[in-house]
Amino acid sequence: MSFRKRNIGLSSGLSHTSRANPPTQDPTVTLPESTPGVRPSPDDGRPTTSTGTPSLDSLLAGHAGLPLGKILLIEENETTDFAGTLLRYYAAEGVVQDHKVHVIGVGEQWGRNLPGLIGPADSALENPDRKAKEKMKIAWRYERLGGFVTGIAGSRVPAVIGDKGQASMEQSLVGKPPAFCHAFDLTKRLMHPSLSSMEFIPLMPARESPFSSVHKRLVASITSSPTTAIHRIVIPSLLNPAIYPPEASQPEHLLQFLHSLRALMNTYPNRVTSMMSLPLFLYSRSSGLVRWVEILSDGVIELCPFPHSADSNAAIALSGAATANEEPPQGILKIHRLPVLHERGGGSDRNIGEDWAFTVSRRKFDIKPFSLPPAEDDREAQQDNASGEVPRKTDLDF
Secondary structure (H helix, E strand, C coil): CCCCCCCCCCCCCCCCHHHCCCCCCCCCCCCCCCCEEEEEEECCCCEECCCCCCCHHHHHHCCCCCCCCEEEEEEEECCCCHHHHHHHHHHHHHHHHHCCCEEEEHHHHHHHHHHEEEHHHHHHCHHHHHHHHCCCCHHHHHHHHCCCECCCCCCEEEECCCCCCCCCCCCCCCCCCCCCCCCEEEEEEECCCCHCCEEECCCCCCCCCCCHHHHHHHHHHHHHHCCCEEEEEEEECCCCCCCCCCCHHHHHHHHHHHHHHHHHHCCCCCEEEEEEEEEEECCCCCHHHHHHHHHCEEEEEEEEECCCCCCHHHHHCCCCCCCCCCCCCCCCEEEEEEECCCCCCCCCCCCCCCCCCEEEEECCEEEEEEECCCCCCCCHHHHHHCCCCCCCHHHHCC
């Protein structure tokens, strides 16, 4: 007959090996709050960084920026380079925020043409006099409420008012958060200590794929960097024959590289973002290759510039697309896809299908809703009414 002591708790069932080697957590899952250029999304709290263009940040599914671990594709169907301007803003913002910027396919000359820094976007682009005139006079009691401003997409972005006439990259005021987005001047060139740390990855000829060396260098750079470092991957003019070899447009090479880029985003979801541009005048959206590139991207935006002629620009200005105090739009912006995770319930795709227009000036790339005013009265009809003639049945157009 065997005896055993009572009132003894059951063992946890864990082996000695599991106690000796507890599971370690991925250090890239969370980022410290002091990470420059990164803040939580106002929609679902995921870490978000700025694209360098405040109006573009407001369009990205209510996140007020580009969520980390996402790829944004900018398509352009003309021979202009407005998409390249957005990519330069994106790279310049990364340089100012001391992020690791990787540029693929182009040389150092592309990095020397980054726009010059003006200062924080909220203080450099905001006009206090104009803001004072636009205050609500009827609902004066609502002026005390706020602390947040509503962007284009309706996202709640913290409103940080900077000092008048003092737009510096490093904030000197105590308790003031660092700038999330900066303003740049296209007529100037960026001078920053981190500009020399940009990495330009060329396309090396290889038997298998011209993108194989690019992927190896990206992986080596990200794995060797600190766990708190933010990486930005810039791919200008994807598949442009002036930059890429002919075999780069083969689906087995391009799609394999994009799959590896997505795997890199999934491996380091809180450390890497990417923006790339694709010329649609060389590769149509109806082709299967471009469709797959869009599927493998988290956000797809198309730029449709207006024809470059004096008559067309005058017609657009007189049509009411721009007021007397605003510059006429230079093209239409179409949103085909936004970085929305439906499984997690984050983000909003209500901006898809809306009419947007973009304007590129010396200091900003501005995106606004595009709408035409009601059609003006027909001059011939006015002359007929003045003469008192009654229009005949054959003259009526339906």
